[in-house]
Amino acid sequence: MAGSLDAGWAVAWARRxxxxxxxxxxxxxxxxxxxxxxxxxxxxxxxxxxVLAKLDALEEQPADVGAVLKLVATTLMxxxxxxxxxxxxxxxxxxxxxxxxxxxxxGAVVAMLEAGLEGIVVRGKAGTGEKTMVDAWTPAVEAxxxxxxxxxxxxxxxxxxxxxxxxxxxxxxxxVATKGRASYLGERSAGHQxxxxxxxxxxxxxxxxxAAAIA
Amino acid sequence: xxAAPVALVLVSHSATLAxxxxxxxxxxxxxxxxIAAGGDGAGGLGTSFDLVEQALGEATADGRSAVVxxxxxxxxxxTESVLELLDEDVAARxxLADAPFVEAxxxxxxxxxxxxxxxxxxxAxxxxxAGFPHAVGAGGVEPEAGAAGEPSASPAAAAAPAxxxxxxxxxxxxxxxxxxxxxxxxxxxxxxxxxxxxxxxDAAVQVDGVNGASVLELMxxxxxxxxxxxxxATGPQARVAVDAFxxxxxxxxxxx
Numbered sequence: 001m002a003g004s005l006d007a008g009w010a011v012a013w014a015r016r017x018x019x020x021x022x023x024x025x026x027x028x029x030x031x032x033x034x035x036x037x038x039x040x041x042x043x044x045x046x047x048x049x050x051v052l053a054k055l056d057a058l059e060e061q062p063a064d065v066g067a068v069l070k071l072v073a074t075t076l077m078x079x080x081x082x083x084x085x086x087x088x089x090x091x092x093x094x095x096x097x098x099x100x101x102x103x104x105x106x107g108a109v110v111a112m113l114e115a116g117l118e119g120i121v122v123r124g125k126a127g128t129g130e131k132t133m134v135d136a137w138t139p140a141v142e143a144x145x146x147x148x149x150x151x152x153x154x155x156x157x158x159x160x161x162x163x164x165x166x167x168x169x170x171x172x173x174x175x176v177a178t179k180g181r182a183s184y185l186g187e188r189s190a191g192h193q194x195x196x197x198x199x200x201x202x203x204x205x206x207x208x209x210x211a212a213a214i215a
Numbered sequence: 216x217x218a219a220p221v222a223l224v225l226v227s228h229s230a231t232l233a234x235x236x237x238x239x240x241x242x243x244x245x246x247x248x249x250i251a252a253g254g255d256g257a258g259g260l261g262t263s264f265d266l267v268e269q270a271l272g273e274a275t276a277d278g279r280s281a282v283v284x285x286x287x288x289x290x291x292x293x294t295e296s297v298l299e300l301l302d303e304d305v306a307a308r309x310x311l312a313d314a315p316f317v318e319a320x321x322x323x324x325x326x327x328x329x330x331x332x333x334x335x336x337x338x339a340x341x342x343x344x345a346g347f348p349h350a351v352g353a354g355g356v357e358p359e360a361g362a363a364g365e366p367s368a369s370p371a372a373a374a375a376p377a378x379x380x381x382x383x384x385x386x387x388x389x390x391x392x393x394x395x396x397x398x399x400x401x402x403x404x405x406x407x408x409x410x411x412x413x414x415x416x417d418a419a420v421q422v423d424g425v426n427g428a429s430v431l432e433l434m435x436x437x438x439x440x441x442x443x444x445x446x447x448a449t450g451p452q453a454r455v456a457v458d459a460f461x462x463x464x465x466x467x468x469x470x471x
Contacts, residue, residue: 039261043261074300077264077293077296077297077300078263078264078265079264081255081259081260081261081262081263081289082261082262082289083288083289083292085264085289085292085293085296086264086289086292086293086295086296087292089264089296090296090299093299093300123292123295123296124292180288181287181288
């Protein structure tokens with residue numbers, strides 16, 4: 001059905017994510033070089049390029065949103081080195097488990113985002129304020145819940161989540177990292193935007209853009 | 216030769232590091248299946264979901280359990296992600312040890328080589344990170360540690376050097392003295408030989424106050440040629456354990 005967040009949208013989201021991650025490869029590499037090991041942009045580009053190849057090889061459209069997200073999850077886990085593979089992989093995997101639906105309404109979008117955040121928290125064991133992906137995903141989920149409660153459409157829920165994720169990512173700049181590779185820098189990690197939070201915002205912005213395009 | 220019921224999987228960001236630690240542990244525990252899963256699978260640094268998945272599959276084949284040792288953070292994340300997608304009955308046989316990579320590989324390998332159950336192997340790995348024995352008391356491969364599947368038997372719960380577990384079963388410990396004969400002393404290989412031998416007896420063996428069944432503690436004695444060791448044991452096989460220890464040291468481990 002045109003305009004609904006179905007498997008076709010999920011495929012478009014994954015393809016758009018591959019595009020924006022590739023476009024922002026240098027930015028992510030640079031952010032990660034400042035406080036980590038510099039591989040985040042390279043790793044994510046490799047992972048989502050592999051996702052594109054998997055999507056291209058599909059003989060028929062997956063039946064539901066969850067099937068697409070699971071394909072993304074397993075591909076990222078296999079192809080993204082570093083911590084990003086397991087973290088994003090688990091986020092997509094948990095999200096896939098609650099989206100075995102032909103299409104997502106606003107409540108299902110919220111459930112998907114909540115499951116993604118849960119996956120990242122379970123795997124990374126980070127809380128908010130630790131300069132990680134969690135600092136983008138947590139405000140995104142909160143904004144999605146508020147929008148859904150206010151009766152927003154699925155696309156508007158994603159738009160609210162993406163906006164909050166971007167703001168959350170930008171707010172990581174002054175933070176001192178206590179998790180992940182950046183934590184080895186201690187105080188010196190302050191003053192740099194977190195690469196994982198930044199790529200998280202890109203992923204959620206891709207979701208919102210592709211939803212808006214069909215709304 | 217992989218007779219031991221517990222395998223080790225070494226997950227490192229570096230293929231070279233994983234392979235080096237595998238080599239080190241395998242020298243002391245040839246009966247144990249030890250699989251190196253290092254690097255990103257494409258010749259670079261990183262951890263590979265596919266390599267870890269493959270390693271865990273091989274490690275848990277034939278009903279074996281596996282203890283996984285990791286280096287940096289994302290090695291843990293990758294392993295946990297693989298576990299999330301494995302069949303539950305397989306995942307239940309895989310145990311992640313929060314332990315130092317090199318020391319735990321050696322300690323767990325030697326314990327596994329003695330045919331120990333997975334709880335005990337895990338206990339040996341975790342105890343290897345509990346600090347040096349002189350700081351924490353006997354924290355090594357105490358047979359009771361983790362025998363019930365409890366990985367984190369605290370070092371303090373293990374036998375204190377002065378009061379062996381089996382004190383109630385035998386009136387007094389069997390004690391003997393033996394002089395180290397081989398030129399290089401109790402370095403890694405002889406320590407492993409002794410620890411595996413001592414772990415096989417139903418006896419609590421102390422060597423100069425440390426656990427005789429712990430390869431790390433024996434190595435940390437720093438016993439060089441000419442040093443006199445005091446070995447004492449309690450328990451049903453105390454006598455034969457002490458005799459075996461003295462015999463092995465006197466033979467010089469084939470190095471004299």
